[in-house]
Structures are given as C-alpha cells and as structure tokens.
Amino acid sequence: MGERHNGQVQPSDASPMSDAARREAFARHVEPEIPVLLRVARTLTGSAADAEDLVQETLIRAYRAMDQFDGAHPRAWLLTILRNTGSNLRRRTRPDLVEDWNALADPKPAFGAERPETPQDAVLVDVLDEELERAINALDARFRAVLVMVDVHGLSYAECAEALGIPVGTVMSRLSRARDRMRKHLKATGRLS
Amino acid sequence: MTSNFLMRECRRTARNLQRFLDRDPSAPLSEDDRRRVEAHLKECEKCRTLSEEFQALHSSLSDLGSTLAPSDEAVDRVKAALDRALQAETGQP
Missing domain, CATH: 1.10.10.10 (Winged helix-like DNA-binding domain superfamily/Winged helix DNA-binding domain)
Known part of the structure; x- marks a missing residue:
C-alpha cells in the first residue's frame, strides 16, 4: 500500500489495487469503524440524517483512497477524511453554515462568551x-x-x-x-x- | 508537612489530574508525576474529592454514550447506500 496522506485523496505512484484487494482492505479496516464515524458525524452535523449522508460520502472517499492507506490507525485516517468531507459538503450544500463548522477548529474560542x-x-x-x-x-x-x-x-x-x-x-x-x-x-x- | 508544600502539591495535582485519570496514550504522565498525584490524593481530601467528582462526571457521560450508539439499521443503511453508490460508479455488483 502507498503512503498515508492525512486522509487526503491523492494520486499514487504505486500500481493500482485490484478490486478484490480494495474490497478486502475496506472490509477489514473501514467497516468496523462505521458506528464510530456515525457518532462523530452526528456530533459535527447535529442531525442523524446529515450524519448518515456525511458518513456515506466519507466511505466512498475512503474506498477510492484505500491504496493510499498504510494499514495503521484506520480510525484516525477515517476521521481526517470525515472532517475534510464534512467541510467540503457543508461548503457546497449549506454555505450559510460553513462559519459554524469552521468555528469548531477556531484556535481562540471565547470561553464562556455568549454566542x-x-x-x-x-x-x-x-x-x-x-x-x-x-x-x-x-x-x-x-x-x-x-x-x-x-x-x-x-x-x-x-x-x-x-x-x-x-x-x-x-x-x-x-x-x-x-x-x-x-x-x-x-x-x-x-x-x- | 507545611501548608505551602501542600498547596504546591494541590496546584501540581490539579494540573495533572485529567491526564492522570484519562491515561490517554497521546499524553501520558511520567512515572514520577503519576506517583506524586497518587501520593497526594491519599493525603489531601480536597483533591481526592475533586478527583472523585471528575470520575463521576466521566462515568455519567460515558453511560450516556452507550445510549447514543447508532442503531444497526443506521449502519446497514449507510452500507447499502455505499454499495449502491459504488455500483453506479464502477458498474460492478
């Protein structure tokens, strides 16, 4: 498998994975993490339906990027894809809420401030x-x-x-x-x- | 033991208490720090109470987590939607 790229889908120089190997790696590393992804997506989106959409899109990206995953720390790899996917989806579908999403990563929260x-x-x-x-x-x-x-x-x-x-x-x-x-x-x- | 020493240890314990309780692999306490927190909790009732309150809070929040687990149906829906999307993309069943 290729190098880990922090959850970003990037082109790989390695020979492409066969469909069978991709499916096998996906079933082994990704499928067991679906419940955790749904929990985290629910925390990020605020809705069960949006969480399912976000996880579905995350899984599609993970499937396409399986040949770039190094086999270590699948949960961390998937959470990075989830965050990037969520940010992109939100920008595309709910531009009015992008600021709220990004605010979670704001380095200087006003602790205790009323918002x-x-x-x-x-x-x-x-x-x-x-x-x-x-x-x-x-x-x-x-x-x-x-x-x-x-x-x-x-x-x-x-x-x-x-x-x-x-x-x-x-x-x-x-x-x-x-x-x-x-x-x-x-x-x-x-x-x- | 002087009250100054005790107050210093209280501050030190307050600084390290969350890491002591969490034992998270990303932020382990040194063995020395761990032993100091343990020793201080044995002798300081105020810090021991604080530690017990954080443990009770964690336990309540953790119990809440078990009630919020996604249903098997939700997991199945996501898997089915993924299969459909990949099938449409690759043309393979």
Whole structure:
C-alpha cells in the first residue's frame, strides 16, 4: 500500500489495487469503524440524517483512497477524511453554515462568551439526563464538541484532534475547561454531591 | 508537612489530574508525576474529592454514550447506500 496522506485523496505512484484487494482492505479496516464515524458525524452535523449522508460520502472517499492507506490507525485516517468531507459538503450544500463548522477548529474560542444559537450548536444528545443535557448545552460549541467526542463517544485525544483538525494540546485544554464547567454546573444543581 | 508544600502539591495535582485519570496514550504522565498525584490524593481530601467528582462526571457521560450508539439499521443503511453508490460508479455488483 502507498503512503498515508492525512486522509487526503491523492494520486499514487504505486500500481493500482485490484478490486478484490480494495474490497478486502475496506472490509477489514473501514467497516468496523462505521458506528464510530456515525457518532462523530452526528456530533459535527447535529442531525442523524446529515450524519448518515456525511458518513456515506466519507466511505466512498475512503474506498477510492484505500491504496493510499498504510494499514495503521484506520480510525484516525477515517476521521481526517470525515472532517475534510464534512467541510467540503457543508461548503457546497449549506454555505450559510460553513462559519459554524469552521468555528469548531477556531484556535481562540471565547470561553464562556455568549454566542447566538445556530443549527451547529444543537447538541446531539437525544436521550439524556435533563441536568446533564443542560450542562452540556451551556458549553461553548467548541468545548462541547471535544467533551462529547472524548467523554461520551470514547475517542482518544489524538482521534478527537484528527476529527476536529486541532492539536492534541488544544483538545486537552478544551476538555479540561469543559469538564470543569460541567463539574461546577452539576455540583451547583446537586447532580454531583 | 507545611501548608505551602501542600498547596504546591494541590496546584501540581490539579494540573495533572485529567491526564492522570484519562491515561490517554497521546499524553501520558511520567512515572514520577503519576506517583506524586497518587501520593497526594491519599493525603489531601480536597483533591481526592475533586478527583472523585471528575470520575463521576466521566462515568455519567460515558453511560450516556452507550445510549447514543447508532442503531444497526443506521449502519446497514449507510452500507447499502455505499454499495449502491459504488455500483453506479464502477458498474460492478
């Protein structure tokens, strides 16, 4: 297989993969990650239907790029494709929301600042303890995305960094602040004793 | 043990607590730092309470994750749509 290219579909000098080898590699490395991709896509898009569209497009790109995947860290590779695909799809289909999507990767979030609610801000938690939901929704979207990906969906710091296109250190600092806010909110409302 | 020393250790523990609890491979604590956090949590009730609160929060959020897992139907729909798209593209079943 060729070199890993950070999830970008790029031309390869290597001889093309046979269809059978491509299907086999796809089934082995990609299909087991579909549930995680759906979870992350739901966090990024705010809707189950949009998440399925995004994952479908991501899988098509991954399939085409299988010969450029080096076999290591498939989840991180797919999360990068997912992020790039989501950004492109959003630019094409919902130009009004591109700024909200890009804001998740903004290096300087105004922590604690009030921002108007947008569709991007809708949190992807349907069935929730009410107080937990209120605490999550009270977070800035950038902090919320990191908290949901790491603590709710179980991504590692590095996987979350790939999905959002931010450094691991930024994931850690946003996570720390988000958790601290959550802890204080839940403590104040008696949810944490 | 002086209160200054304890306060220094509290600050140090607060700085390292998330990494201590998460044990994430991207940001491991050094063995020395890990031992210091462990030792401090044994002797400082305030930091121990903080640690327990973060663990309870993580546990609640993690439980929430299990209720938000995508359904098998959603996974099947995505796979079926992918098959259709690739079939249209390659002309192969």
